Amino acid sequence: MKQRRISKLIRIGTVNIGGNSPIVVQSMTKTDTRDVAGTIRQIQEMAEYGCEIVRIAVPDKEAAQALLSIKRGTHIPIIADIHFDYRLALATLEAGADGLRLNPGNISEKKYIAAIVRAAKPRGVPIRIGVNAGSLPRSANPKVSIAKQMVEAALEQIRLLESLDFDQIKVSLKAFDVPTTIKAYQLIAEKIPYPLHLGITESGLPRAGVIRSAIGIGVLLYQGIGDTLRVSLTGDPKEEVIAAYEILKSLNLRERGPTMVSCPACGRCEVDLIGLARSVEERLAKMDSPIKVAVMGCVVNGPGEARGADVGIACGKGRGAIFRKGEVVRTVEEKDFLEVLMEEVSKI
Numbered sequence: 001m002k003q004r005r006i007s008k009l010i011r012i013g014t015v016n017i018g019g020n021s022p023i024v025v026q027s028m029t030k031t032d033t034r035d036v037a038g039t040i041r042q043i044q045e046m047a048e049y050g051c052e053i054v055r056i057a058v059p060d061k062e063a064a065q066a067l068l069s070i071k072r073g074t075h076i077p078i079i080a081d082i083h084f085d086y087r088l089a090l091a092t093l094e095a096g097a098d099g100l101r102l103n104p105g106n107i108s109e110k111k112y113i114a115a116i117v118r119a120a121k122p123r124g125v126p127i128r129i130g131v132n133a134g135s136l137p138r139s140a141n142p143k144v145s146i147a148k149q150m151v152e153a154a155l156e157q158i159r160l161l162e163s164l165d166f167d168q169i170k171v172s173l174k175a176f177d178v179p180t181t182i183k184a185y186q187l188i189a190e191k192i193p194y195p196l197h198l199g200i201t202e203s204g205l206p207r208a209g210v211i212r213s214a215i216g217i218g219v220l221l222y223q224g225i226g227d228t229l230r231v232s233l234t235g236d237p238k239e240e241v242i243a244a245y246e247i248l249k250s251l252n253l254r255e256r257g258p259t260m261v262s263c264p265a266c267g268r269c270e271v272d273l274i275g276l277a278r279s280v281e282e283r284l285a286k287m288d289s290p291i292k293v294a295v296m297g298c299v300v301n302g303p304g305e306a307r308g309a310d311v312g313i314a315c316g317k318g319r320g321a322i323f324r325k326g327e328v329v330r331t332v333e334e335k336d337f338l339e340v341l342m343e344e345v346s347k348i
Contacts, residue, residue, distance in 0.1 A: 001251065002224035010126045010168050013077025015052055017126075017170065017227050018195030023253055024228040025244040026197070027237045028055040028081070033063035033070070040073035042237065047076050048286055049241040053228070055079040055101060062090040064091035073095045080129070084129040085269045086112035093119045099170075101128040101288050104157040105135035113157075127170035129157045132201055133175035140190050146175065147183035154188060169194045169306035170228070174201035178216040186221050193200075195227035202232065210243045216251075221251055242285065254292035258345075261306050262295040269297035270317035271334060284345070291348055293341075294323075303328055311344045313337060 009019030017024050027046050031039045033056050043054050051199045058064050058080045071078060079099035080092035084106045092100070093116075100120060107113070120127060120165025131150045138150040139156075145192065159177040161169055171194050173184040181200055200216040205208035213231040220226050231243040248254035262277040284293060294312025296302030305328030314321045318346045320337055321328045322344055 001222050004181055004224040005170035005189055005196075005226075007227055008167070008193045010122070010170060010195060011051055012079065012126055015077055023221070023226060024052050024249060024325050025050060025241055025248070025254075026053045026055065026079075026228055027051045027240045027244075028230065028232075029057070030237055032060075033057055034066050036066050037307075038071070039066070039070055043070070043074045043076065043078075046073070046237050046241055049238045050245055050288065051076065051237075051241045053077045053079060053099070055081050055083050055230075058088050058092055059083075061091060064088050064095060065126070067092050067097060076173075081130075082107065085115055085337045089116045090109040093123060097125060099128065100211060101130045103130050103132060103135060104153050105132060105137050105281070108137055108157065109161075110160060113160055115165055117161065120168075121166055124168070126170055127161065127166070128170040128172060128197060129161075131156050131171075131173045133177070133180060134201070139142045145183070146177075146178075147173075147180050147187060147229075148182045150175070150180075151187045151191070151314050158192060158194070167194075167230060169196055171195070172197040172199060174199050174200045174232075176200065177293045178212060178219075181216050182219050186223070186264045193291045196225060198226040198229040199232055204234055206233050206239055206243075209235075212241075214245065214247050217247055218251065221247070221253060240269050250302065256290050257290065259292045260284060260295065261303070261309055261312070263297050263305065265297045269315070271297065271315040271320075272296040273315060273338070276313075276315070276337055280341065283338075287345075289348070291345065293345060295341075302343065310348055311341070313341045 007018040010017050031040050031042050080097040081101045082089045127315035131154045133146050137153050154171050175181045198217045200213045203212045231240045233240050265273045291310045294306035294309035297312040303323040303326045306312050311324050318334050322330045
C-alpha cells in the first residue's frame with residue numbers, strides 16, 4: 001500500500017480532516033430536513049455506529065432554518081448540502097452549519113460564490129467542491145473524458161475560491177462508474193493540496209452498492225488517496241457507516257469496532273452457522289472496541305483457522321468450543337452458543 005498523500009489540514013466543527021488526521025467517516029441523512037425530530041433521531045443513530053460528520057439536504061428556506069434546531073439536538077458536525085440557490089448557503093451559515101457542500105454544476109457564478117465566501121470565511125467554515133459526473137457545468141469540454149471534465153470543473157472552482165483568498169477547501173469527484181471515479185481522483189490528487197472526500201455516487205442498494213463502493217474507495221485508499229469518505233447506499237444510513245468502517249478495517253487504516261471472522265459453511269457444518277453469524281454481527285454492531293471475533297462451523301479446524309481472533313466459537317453438532325487466540329477455553333451447548341460467545345466478548 002502506498003504512503004498516504006498528505007493534504008492541507010482543515011477543520012469541520014470539532015473534526016480534523018487531512019494532514020495526518022485519521023480518515024473520517026461521513027454519511028447523509030435520508031429524512032426530510034424540515035422534520036427536525038426525525039432528522040435528529042437519524043443523526044443520533046448514525047453517531048452510535050461511528051459517523052463522525054453528517055450531511056443534510058437543504059432544498060429550501062424552511063430546511064435551512066431547521067438546521068438551527070437540528071444543531072441544538074446533536075453533537076457531531078453538520079454539513080449543509082446546497083444546490084442551485086446560493087442564498088440557502090447563506091441561510092445555513094447563519095444557522096450554524098459547520099461545512100458547506102457546493103456543486104459547481106449548478107452554483108458557479110463568481111458573485112454568488114463571493115457572497116458565500118464572505119459569510120463562510122469569518123466563521124471558519126470550509127467548503128466542499130462536490131463534483132458529480134451527472135451534473136457537470138455547461139462549460140465542460142465534451143471532447144475529453146468524463147474524468148478530465150470532472151477534474152477541470154473542480155479546478156475552475158478552486159481557482160475561483162483561491163482568487164477570493166479562501167483556502168478552507170475539500171474536494172470530491174464522484175461518478176457511478178468506478179474506473180471514471182478512480183481516474184478523476186488520481187488526476188486531481190497530483191494537482192491540488194486540499195483534502196479529498198471519496199465516494200461512488202448512486203451506487204445502488206446495499207448488496208451491489210457496498211461492493212461497488214468498496215472497490216472504488218478501496219483502490220484509492222490503497223493508493224494513498226483520500227481523507228474522508230462516504231459509502232452512498234439506497235438504504236439505511238447506518239449501513240453506510242458500517243460499510244465505511246469495514247473498508248477502512250480491511251486496509252488496516254482504522255480499527256474502530258469489532259471485526260468478525262466467519263467461515264462460509266459447507267456440508268460438514270451441522271448447525272445454523274449463517275443464523276448464528278448474523279446474530280453475532282448484529283450484537284457487535286454498536287461496539288467500538290477493535291476486537292476480532294470468529295464464528296466457525298467446524299469444531300476440529302475452527303480454532304486453528306481463526307487463531308488470530310481474540311475470541312471465537314467453533315461449532316459442532318449439539319456442542320461448540322469457545323476459544324481465545326486459538327486455544328479452547330470451554331465447551332458450550334448449542335442452545336447457548338450466542339449468549340456464551342457474547343459473554344466471552346464482554347470479558348475482553
